[in-house]
Amino acid sequence: MKSRILAVTAVSAVALATITGCSSGAAGSDGDTITFMFRGNDAEKAAYTAAIEQFEKDHDVDVKIIMTTADEYSTKLKAAITGKQIPDVFYIDPGSVQAYVKSGIVKDITDKVEESVDLDNIWEYGVDSYRFDGKLMGQGAIYAMPKDIGPFSFGYNKTMFDAAGIPLPDPETPYTWAEFVDVAKKLTLDTNADGTLDQWGTGLNVQWNLQPFVWSNGGDWLNEDRTKVTVDTPEFAEALQFFADMSNVEKVTPSTSDAQTLDTYQRWMQGQIGFFPVGPWDVPTYEKLDFEWDLIPYPVGATGETATWTGTLGIAVAETTKNADIATELAIYLSTDPTAQQSLVDAGVQVPNLKDMADEWVASATLPPANKQEFLDIANEYGRALPANTTYSAEWYDELFKNIQPVLDGEQSAEDYLAEVQPRMQQLLDKANADAGIG
Known part of the structure; x- marks a missing residue:
């Protein structure tokens, strides 16, 4: 899934030298130069280059672009932090905010944002994903602006339905x-x-698709104050069992051997899968499919209400930057300037951050999906953060998926597995909260 969210590209040795070549402080900060580090593909690089050229003209500043692949970004950023060569402006994920705030890596940009941005016209979820009050994510000071939001919707093959x-x-x-x-x-x-079966109703990845079923059934990973792991509930067990039964009982997904021959993503792309998840990052690729497709809400469990998650990346400013004002201006510009946003939207890499622009995007779009409004409904109404994005570390969350395969293979019940894994998850959550200073 990660490799589909952001396609990989070659790392520029010259760009990386911008980080490693400085002796101290924020990389490249010499009074009229700032650095911007991000991960992306060629389309995103071209969009950012065009947007930043305009920013440079407007602010009489030189912005050095540092691009890495999606897979290398975290490692390269951590190396820059360790070497005290932090770029002035850089991508951050919500799950890193607490640690970076505690370590003094990212700057509190609340005042500048509130005085220069119409927050009513920015997706609340996007901004709140980078708020932290010292105890809980989602409230308090702003430590990054949203690069984007990624409503994780549900697609279906219209051509298959018609046939x-x-x-x-x-x-x-x-x-x-x-x-x-x-x-x-x-x-x-x-x-x-x-x-031999050669067409299936669906084919879902448990790590990225279990959440809609759990939430819609009234289950969740954590309690409200994020101190207790709650996977060992009947609601959660019922959802996980339903997920597994789609393969083992209902037989509506490719078998394990079928999936090894060709994964479900490739089968969806070839028109062999009826229902499959769709994120905004998929749209440029899916526009080229040989069948018609569209978006719908995820199926609903006991609550009767659909649910899914919304991804996001943020644009943060280094606490060590020597050009705090202009660096903060760049973060805000890339997140909220209509021209900059249009470059990214035209590149097909995201939903507009600006609500009024997103409404126009839905109304004027001629390419699939026809129901782009579903993306906005998720952003506006029911999209949630992935559970690990609201805690100090993700180890507790990852633990759920490490030994889940026997459940997916029908060899262990969901109820038994969740009772077994909850204590391990709780221990890891307790450690994360202790490391965060949350008692």
């Missing part, structure tokens, strides 16, 4: 779990009558 004579899903009324399985069964077929 099967199944009515298209209602974009306003989600399927129940039972309805979803019923349709998925009708889409799971041996289309060439050779005795």
Whole structure:
């Protein structure tokens, strides 16, 4: 999934030398030069280059762009921090905010943001993902501006529905779990009558797709103050069991051997999967698919309300920057300037950060998906942060997935596994909270 969220590109040796070549302080800070470090692909680099050229003209400043691949970014940034060569402006994920605040890595930019930005026109989720009051994420001072938000929606193959004579899903009324399985069964077929299935209702990755089912069923990973792991509840167990049963009982997903031959992402791309997740980062690629597709809400569990997560990256300012004002201006500009945002939207890499621009994006778009409004509904109404993004570290969260395969293979019940894994997760959460100074 990570490799699909941001495609990889070659690291520029010259750009990295900008970080490693300075002897102290923020990289490249010489009075009229600041550095911006990010991860991305060629389209994103081109969009940022165009936007930053305008910023340089407007502010009489030289911005050195440092780009890495998605896979290398964290390692390169940590190396820069360790070597005290921190770029002036850089990408940050919500899960790193607490540690970077505690370590004095990122600057509190609240005052500048509040005096220069119309926060009512920025996705609240995006800004709140970088707020921290010293105890809990989501409130308090602002330590980064959102680079983007990524509503993780649900797609379906319209061409497959038409071929099967199944009515298209209602974009306003989600399927129940039972309805979803019923349709998925009708889409799971041996289309060439050779005795082997070659089309399936769905094919989901547990690490990225379990959350909508758990939340919609009334379960969650943590209690409200984020001190207790709550995966050992009936609501959570029912959701995980349903997820596993789609493969082992209902048989509406590719088998383990089928998935090894060709993963479900590639099968979706080839038109062999009926339902599959879609993020904004997928849209440029999916526009080239050989079948029609669109977006719908995720199926609903016991609560009767759909749910999913929203991703985000932030743009932070280094506490050590020698050009705090202009560095903060750049972070705000890249996040909120209409021209800069248009460059990124035109590159097909994100939903607009500005609400009024996003509304226009939905109204004027001619390329798929037709129901782009679903992205905005997630952003506006029901998208949530991934659980690990609100805690000091992600170890406790990752623990859930380390030994989950027997459940997915039907060899262990969800209830038994969750009772077994909860104490280990709790121990790791306690450590994270202790490291954060939260008692």
